[in-house]
Structures are given as structure tokens and as C-alpha cells.
Amino acid sequence: MNAAIGYVLIALAILNLAGLLFLFRRFGAAPKAPKQQVSVPVTEVTQPSPAASSEPAIPSEALASMLRRLENRLGDIEDQVRRGPTVTMPNEPGGNTDRALALAQRLARQGASAKDIAETCGISLAEAELLHRLHAARG
Incomplete structure (x- = not known):
């Protein structure tokens, strides 16, 4: 993305x-040519060209x-x-961030289910089950 x-x-x-x-x-x-002074009779009115006035x-x-x-x-x-x-975004394939995995490990140690871990951390259910098996309290 x-x-x-x-x-x-x-x-x-x-x-x-x-x-x-x-x-x-x-x-x-x-290159701009130097302007030549042109004498314009007073009775003649000149209109500026539209191209010259619209171009900055x-x-x-x-x-x-x-x-x-x-x-x-x-x-x-x-x-x-x-x-x-x-x-990386957690919802992208392969985009699991270290924070999401650390949170998943902490939740697994606290006894959360794999489904809860997957929903909370935005990881797949298979990843959540693996983390649950690795980090769940042995008992």
C-alpha cells in the first residue's frame, strides 16, 4: 500500500x-525584444490583446x-x-507488527482464548492458536 x-x-x-x-x-x-516607443494619436484607442493580459x-x-x-x-x-x-498495517497479509504480536503474547499469558487474541490483535486464528499454545500458562 x-x-x-x-x-x-x-x-x-x-x-x-x-x-x-x-x-x-x-x-x-x-528573449523579449526591447519595446520601441510608438506614438499613438490621441483620438485612437488601443485595446490590449487578450493573450497579453491573461498570461502572468x-x-x-x-x-x-x-x-x-x-x-x-x-x-x-x-x-x-x-x-x-x-x-505495516495489521490487516494486510504479512503485516503483523511487533506490537500486535507482543499484545497477543501478553493476552495468551493472561489466559485469553485464541479467538479473543485473534480478534483483539488483528491476527489470524491459526497465529493466535500458536501463540496461545506457546505462551499460555502451563497448568
Whole structure:
């Protein structure tokens, strides 16, 4: 389950990186020509082009900084996924934690039935029976 979340995070980071790269190329690649002063007669009214007013100007340094941060974060996420899941869930197959087993041992020593141990600790009935046989009070 955690590996799947890691892969989703990697995919989202790659999409963000691709989007920022697109923005960087669109706004940062074309050098802006210096504006020439054009005299416009007073009677003429000019309308700003819709494309110019709807596009925000993003400095290329800011985009480069964002790309570096995303690249670092992506590397961190890849390292986490390579290391494997750090948390296991008791309901996952093979996901019995040390706490659940320690609790099961304690319950078995106190005389709880295998069924109660399995329900309380989230382990299979076969595991609970084994722990009950190993740790139940001899008597």
C-alpha cells in the first residue's frame, strides 16, 4: 500500500516538473525584444490583446528555483520508495507488527482464548492458536 502511494507521489511530482518545464520554456526561452516607443494619436484607442493580459509574467529564476526544489523532492520520494514501506498495517497479509504480536503474547499469558487474541490483535486464528499454545500458562 505504501509503495503505491509513493508511486502516485512520484507521478504527481513528475507532472508538476513537466508543467513547470513547459512554463519555463514558454516564458523564459524567448528573449523579449526591447519595446520601441510608438506614438499613438490621441483620438485612437488601443485595446490590449487578450493573450497579453491573461498570461502572468513569471521570472525565469523563480521557475528554475521551483524546478530544482521539485527535483530534490522527487529524489527524496524515490529514495523512500526504494527503501520500502516503513509502516505495516495489521490487516494486510504479512503485516503483523511487533506490537500486535507482543499484545497477543501478553493476552495468551493472561489466559485469553485464541479467538479473543485473534480478534483483539488483528491476527489470524491459526497465529493466535500458536501463540496461545506457546505462551499460555502451563497448568
